[in-house]
Amino acid sequence: MELTGEVLLLLSATAFLAGAIDALAGGGGLLTIPALMAAGVPPVSALATNKLQSTIGTSSAVYTFLKAGHVDLRWFAMPVAAAFVGSAAGGTAVQFVDPGFLSAIVPFLLIAMGIYLLLAPSLGEVERHARLGRPGLSLLAAGIGFYDGFFGPGTGSFFTTALVALGGLALVRAIANAKLLNLATNVAGLTVMIVGGKVLWLLGLSMAAANVIGNQLGARLAIRYGGKGVRPLLVVVSFALTVKLLADPENSFWLLFG
Numbered sequence: 001m002e003l004t005g006e007v008l009l010l011l012s013a014t015a016f017l018a019g020a021i022d023a024l025a026g027g028g029g030l031l032t033i034p035a036l037m038a039a040g041v042p043p044v045s046a047l048a049t050n051k052l053q054s055t056i057g058t059s060s061a062v063y064t065f066l067k068a069g070h071v072d073l074r075w076f077a078m079p080v081a082a083a084f085v086g087s088a089a090g091g092t093a094v095q096f097v098d099p100g101f102l103s104a105i106v107p108f109l110l111i112a113m114g115i116y117l118l119l120a121p122s123l124g125e126v127e128r129h130a131r132l133g134r135p136g137l138s139l140l141a142a143g144i145g146f147y148d149g150f151f152g153p154g155t156g157s158f159f160t161t162a163l164v165a166l167g168g169l170a171l172v173r174a175i176a177n178a179k180l181l182n183l184a185t186n187v188a189g190l191t192v193m194i195v196g197g198k199v200l201w202l203l204g205l206s207m208a209a210a211n212v213i214g215n216q217l218g219a220r221l222a223i224r225y226g227g228k229g230v231r232p233l234l235v236v237v238s239f240a241l242t243v244k245l246l247a248d249p250e251n252s253f254w255l256l257f258g
Contacts, residue, residue: 019214026156
């Protein structure tokens with residue numbers, strides 16, 4: 001498909017903003033996927049192309065956090081592998097199963113996440129005792145990874161909140177290692193979509209260049225300011241995702257509870 005220069009510029013600007021938000025709180029797909037579809041990109045190709053630009057942008061954020069010493073590759077090797085396998089399984093399953101039931105459940109999960117972030121005292125200011133060890137976090141990462149491959153919105157926010165609430169990590173370390181886990185799920189999901197031939201490469205790479213710059217900005221802000229302002233951003237992203245999902249009259253939520 002052909003896109004005008006103005007549309008490509010708008011999509012690149014959207015990818016930049018999404019990258020900055022993604023590096024800080026997750027949820028950048030809330031901007032890029034609707035923008036791609038509004039530009040006339042078919043839904044499946046929009047998801048696939050978004051995976052391409054998001055994977056490249058997330059890689060740059062992980063590199064920045066890694067250089068700053070906030071990513072623990074050795075400790076997170078098992079959760080990363082579990083997230084990758086979970087995402088690959090989800091990306092495969094979505095080709096055979098109607099994802100509608102997940103779209104009905106996700107708003108509840110996002111609302112619960114937002115409420116927790118609002119009410120939890122001193123969230124993420126210091127390291128706390130972990131409620132889950134590596135095996136438990138690996139199982140959780142596999143579950144979130146499956147969700148990312150199967151459906152997707154809010155994956156980065158889910159990872160960050162889980163690492164703070166259950167992994168005991170301070171917010172900046174949680175954001176950094178959540179990006180590592182999200183990179184694994186993105187790579188797995190992208191691989192499945194490449195095999196399916198759904199990626200629009202030139203568009204995805206153009207958006208990726210802007211997304212990288214946005215991710216770099218977001219990562220550096222998180223490192224410099226120690227996560228200040230990220231907590232309310234996470235809340236806003238979680239509730240914005242909820243509104244976006246429930247605004248769709250075809251969402252299965254309305255079939256079950258309407």
